[in-house]
Structures are given as structure tokens and as C-alpha cells.
Amino acid sequence: MMEFFQRKRRNILPGFGLSLGYTVFYLSAIVIVPLSMVLFNTIPMGWDSFFHAVTAPRVLASYKLSFSTAFFSAIFDALAGLLTAWVLVRYRFPGQAFLNALVDLPFALPTAVAGICFATLYSPIGWLGQLTAQRDLHIINTPTGIVLALIFIGFPFVVRTIQPVLEELELETEESAHSLGATRWQTFRKILLPHLFPALLTGTTLAFARAIGEYGSVIFIAGNLPMKTEIAPLMIMTKLDQFDYAGASAVALVLLLISFTMLLVLNAVQEWQQKEYR
């Protein structure tokens, strides 16, 4: 029965072979074959030199830095994003549409421009750098600066994932909680937050994944000091400049495996979310 149905479908609309063929060809040529080069350049290294390359102290320091800065920026984005989504969906005030549109600015602004902006803003003579320098707090050339740039980059992911869920949320649940005597804070903590949690987790993971690979907005403010403020993508760049193709591939492979694992986990989370709420 099913087969009959499918064949009927396949017959009636034209262009299946052409569109699928072109899609698979283009996907292979632009994405799959080039990406597989990372693997092909790493395999000939053998396990020992691969292990050696990715556990060199400078490389390990860069992984650690990329992870910790991405983590802290994602946590901050989760809070700022939840706040922004809540205010934009639930409140009405002048200029709201304007602020809502500006949430997408970090998506639209080239990363290099964001990079030079933050580096200039927080330089010791910059608008905000002056203020922090007085308190002996240095932002430029430190991991704090990297976190600030990454907060900017990841922020829209959280807002744009939470917003639709919050919009579809029935007010009735909150109202019945209210009529049963729950305080507003209790309602938020016991009813809204658990409901928003999967979306919050998704948005935060997206922000985290983006932050790990981010390059343009970070390198200007980071100062790129080996062992201190050198991020993992920059490590790849450095190895490439030295024509160490195998080393660059090894560092890249680890980064790719981490990103893909995170996306798989994310897919699992989304499936769990759909099961839970449908």
C-alpha cells in the first residue's frame, strides 16, 4: 500500500531525479568532499603524532580557553536572552519593534566589525576601557574581553529560540496558577521556566557552539598571546601559516568532532522536547 502510494507520488510531480541529483552533487562538491579533507590529512599522521599534536601545551591551552570563554558567554547569553525575550513578548512599550529588530544585529554585522568595535571600546583609552582601567580591571588582551565579544555574537540565538515558545505559551496556565494562590515568582519558577527550559537549552547550546568556532570578533580584543589568550581557531590559523597542514587538520578535527557531537546532543534534546510537549 505504502509503496503504491509513494510510486504514485513520484510519478505525478516532475523533477525528482534532477533536483535530488543536483542537490547531492552540490552538497558533495561544496561541503562533503572539502570537509573530508580534514580526515584525509589527519589519518596519515598516525595515532601517536596526532595525539602529540592535539595535546601540545599550547594547543591544550587554546582548547581550554575557547571552551571556558564560550561557556561563560553562553551562560550570560542565557540570562540576557531570557530577559530580552520576556520583555519583548510580554510587555508593551514605545520603541519595542525597533529593539526587537536590533536583536538580529549580531547576525547581520560582519564579525570583523564587531571585533574592532569591542577592541576600541575596551582599550585603555576607549569609552568603557577608561572606566574599567580606573578600577584596575583590564579587559583588552584578557579572557574577559573574549567573553564580552562572544556574548555579543551568541545573544540572538537565545532570544530567537525562546521568543516563539513564549509567544505560544497559553496564558491560561499562568492564570490558573494565579487563581490557585501562587505568587508571580512561584508561577515563573514552577510553571514557566520548566516549559521554557528546552528552548533555553537549545538557544544556549547554539550560542555555545557558535562561540567555540568564532574567530573574527575575538582576535582583535584577545591580543592573541600564546598560552594566555590564543583561541583554538587561531591555533589552526597559526599552524597553517607555518605550512603545518597535518597539525592544522588535527586541531581542526578535534574541534569538528566536538561541534558535531554537540549538534547531535541538541537534536536529541529537541526530539525529547517534542515528545514532552505534543
Added chain:
Amino acid sequence: MLKQTTQASPPVLKKRISDPRWVQILLIGLMLLFFTGFIFLPLALVFAQAFQKGWSFYLESIREPYAVEAIKLTLLTTAVVVPLNAVFGLSAAWAITKFNFAGKTALKSLLDLPFAVSPVIAGLIFVLLVGSRTPFGSWLGEHGIKIIFSTPGIIIATLFVTFPFVARELIPLMEAQGRDEEEAAVTLGARGWQIFGIITLPNIRLGLLYGMILCSARSIGEFGAVSVVSGHIRGQTNTIPLHVEILYSEYNFTASFAVASLLVFLALLTVVLKSSLEKQFQNNSLEH
């Protein structure tokens, strides 16, 4: 049971519960504080820096030959990349939403792959594939074809990073629209491209435009991937973002921000277009 509850509280009588006034003011204030630090100040800074030495210096910075060459290269790249990825997006969306086949889910998740890849890795893979030190690259070199450190390299790297934009807008849209209209057209005797041009394209034009706008914005602004494959040769392989970087690293801050301000204008335009298209989407779905 469910019905009774609905009857008991008709929507007209409902008083919308909301947060107390002071909470609202506090939260809006906190959000404005965040926006000031992370959005408004950076934007204001670009223009303050760009016009620091006056109008004439600003105009000179964006009209000097290297800047003009960078603008031309960026426009060329975008003009090649956006149509190619749009055609791919249409083709992928047609195959995925109009037919059932084995491996469809896998194909769908593969389409988003480039978003999970660091821009630097996006550049690296093309150096590994067609760089002058690879077998394929040196073979191409013998035949006089240079890809890395030249315009084709910039174009392919940009193709990779902007690959999913059009497809990921079109697939959910065409999935929601189903295939009834196209099937009706077939039974009425329409042919392949006729169906596509008369039925499908008008239905998806807003989504297509939306995807192409996002694709253009990213291809104009891409930095990491292009930076790996470009070689930074002034006047030849420098895009606008790379030109901004070079000026900045030469401590020529005013010129750097002047050129960057062009990118900021484009980013603001993108944001405005994006939100007005989203509004149009909402109006359309209300009509239906």
C-alpha cells in the same frame, strides 16, 4: 472537562495577568542597559571613529583605490555566491518537500553542516583541497589555474559558509504549503518548469527573498574563512572586511572605521529588511 473550564472563563472577561509595574520597569531597564553596552555603544563608536577626522577624510578613505578594489571584489563574490546558493536551495527544497525517499532526514541534517563549522576550518578545508601544496592544487597550478590566494578561493569559501541559508528558509515553508497545488497543476496538464514558475515560485517568493538577504549579508561580511584563503594581497584579494582588518592593524583607525561604517549600513539595512519581511509573513499567514 476541558470544555467546562473554557465555558467558565470566557476570554472576554479575562483580565490579563502581568507582572507588577515596578518589575516591568526594572526588567525593561536591565534590558536597555544590556542593549546600551552591547548594541548602541558599539554602533555609536563606529560612526564617532569614522568621522573623527571629518567628512573629507571619510570620503577619501572609502574612495581610495584599495578600498574601491575591496568593494568590487566583495560585490563580485556576493553576485556569484547568492544566485548559486539560491538555485541549490530551490533544488534541495523541491527534492525534500515534494518527494519521499530513503535518507531524507539525513540529507536534511547534512544541509545545516556548514553552520557547525568554524569559519577558520571552512577556509582550511579548501586550502587542504586545492592549495598549491596538495596534489590536486599543484595539478591545477600546472594548468595555470590558481584558486587559493586568489578570487576563486574567496568565492568557494564564501559558498561554503553561506551554503544553508536559502535551503533552510525554503524547506519549512514548502513543507507547510504541501504539494496539492502542484499536483492539481499536473492533472490540468502543466509541464515541469511551468508548474515551478507559475505555482511554486509565487508561493515561496518571500521566503526565497528572505534567504537570499541573509545569504548576501553573510557573504559580504564573512571574515574568518575568507581570511584563510585570501592571502591578503591589497587591491587583488582583499574583501571589505579584510581591508578593515588591514587598516586597523596598521593603526589607521579612522580609515578602518570609515570602511567598516559601510558594512554597518548594510547590516542595519539587512536587519530592517528582515523584520519587515517577517511582518509581511505574519500578515500573509493571517490572511490564509
